[in-house]
Amino acid sequence: MSRHQQAPITDPKEQFISYMRGLGTRTVLYQHGVASTLGLYNQDYLSVDILREKGPITAGELSKLTGLATGSTTALIDRLEKIGYVRRQNDPHDRRKVIIVPAYEHKAEVSHTYHPLHTAMLELASSYTDEELALITKFLDKASTVLEEQIYHLHAASQSKTSS
Amino acid sequence: MSRHQQAPITDPKEQFISYMRGLGTRTVLYQHGVASTLGLYNQDYLSVDILREKGPITAGELSKLTGLATGSTTALIDRLEKIGYVRRQNDPHDRRKVIIVPAYEHKAEVSHTYHPLHTAMLELASSYTDEELALITKFLDKASTVLEEQIYHLHAASQSKTSS
């Protein structure tokens, strides 16, 4: 995906931001591609990704994180449960809550889709010194924190919009 | 979004990859949040993003990049055209082709959603020396290239799967 002819960015910080955006778009497209490869809808694959990171969470938490209505989340979980990617479990502390437990580790096709990017990223990491890699990793951590805050504010804004 | 209790990652390269994944998930969630704020479907917002980077492209190219069927792409373009985000233009070199021209720059609400993240990223960039920022920017460039290659391979695989 080539960039069209805009005014060339000369400020290093603006250039940095432009590359962050480019990486963002490719990330989304990559995830869509993996979802399609696995025969999953985009939100289904995103949920797999969330569960991979967070481990077992409630249906309601998944609904909040994905931004889906609770009914859509139920349907999504049904789909994932049907193909063996998750299972539902009762919460012994709160009988209203349903815990969604990831179960896709046993699914070879899931790790199979991760593998090529994993290898390519290992190779990219290998091109840096230990110090450089540490700097980059720390940067990724900080960038993630920035995005989390932005996501939080977007949600807060839509909450207050809803109640007004 | 906190990480659940996995075995702590000790290898720096594996840690790097883990943070890349975390950033990826937040990126997708952030984009969904912005789309929702703008009242756009996720694919609509992604298309705005693609057009922002690539400038005017044909309907078919947009279909390929988003992975949407051509009919869905037509409907998507209809929606964006309806709210003034894009306009259709004939290609003088090939009368079959329709060029999709971005027109959302005039839409204040679009730049308004970019603004908070832009500011936060400027601030993050400011915490680095010139050399560090250059290293990070170059890294982002390379990571994007890796993702592009992976996207390409995913598409190639699904093409060959289709024709078999």
Next chain:
DNA sequence: TCAAATATCTCGATAATCAAGATATAAACA
């Protein structure tokens, strides 16, 4: 104890998306 709040699922309506097909145009071939 009762009322209010919370969690998840059910349900009917809306609309995105798919695949097949239609139509116009361009490229390739005889």
Next chain:
DNA sequence: TGTTTATATCTTGATTATCGAGATATTTGA
């Protein structure tokens, strides 16, 4: 030059994700 094949985009009917409202069960707070 004319015909056949390929390409580009839109149309169409079917499928299904998603929404918002509502139902039911459980928990919390007064």
